[in-house]
Amino acid sequence: MPALYSYRIFISHAWKYGDEYSRLVRLLDNAPYFSCYNYSAPKEKPLALSRESATTREIAEAISDKIKRAQVVLVLGGMYGIYHSWMQFEVDEARRLGKPIIAIMPWGQINMPAYLREKADRVVGWNTSSIVSAIRELV
Incomplete structure (x- = not known):
């Protein structure tokens, strides 16, 4: 059987909400017939900076x-409203780089910040098939 194509993703998130980030990573890792490489910077693997006070x-x-x-x-919509400065960046x-943006609706919610909804190429619910389908369609 041939190897699966590995999509290259970046997940915009806030460290304070690491549980939500971890749930999304697990969801993608467990998606059937789907593979991805995560370029994000989670708390346990932060950005490689030249010094601590960058x-x-x-x-x-x-x-x-x-x-x-x-x-x-991928942007976790529930975090965006609270930690919008870096997430907005x-x-x-x-x-600016021409990368498609998928905004993920927080579990059980129906609201998404207007700015994020406007910038997103796709807004999806918090479920494996919606997220994976959006990635496949936009890449």
């Missing part, structure tokens, strides 16, 4: 480098 510009460049490698950017950078 400037805002250095952090932005490191995030941009990760987004450049990805084919698609990631959305804007994905748009």
Whole structure:
């Protein structure tokens, strides 16, 4: 059997909500007939910066480098409203780089920040088939 194509993804998220991020990663890891490489920067594997007290510009460049490698950017909609400054940067950078954006509706919710809804190429619910289908369609 041939190997599965491995989609290159970047997940925009906030460390404070690592559980939601981890649930999404598990969901994608367990999706049948789907493979992906995650370019995100979770708390346990942060951005590679030259020093601990990096400037805002250095952090932005490191995030941009990760987004450049990805084919698609996933944004957890529930975190966006609270931690919008860096997440907005990631959305804007994905748009600037021509990367499709998939906004994922928080589990059990019907609201999505207007800014994110406008910038997203697709808004999907919190379920495996919707997210994987959107990735396949947009990449």
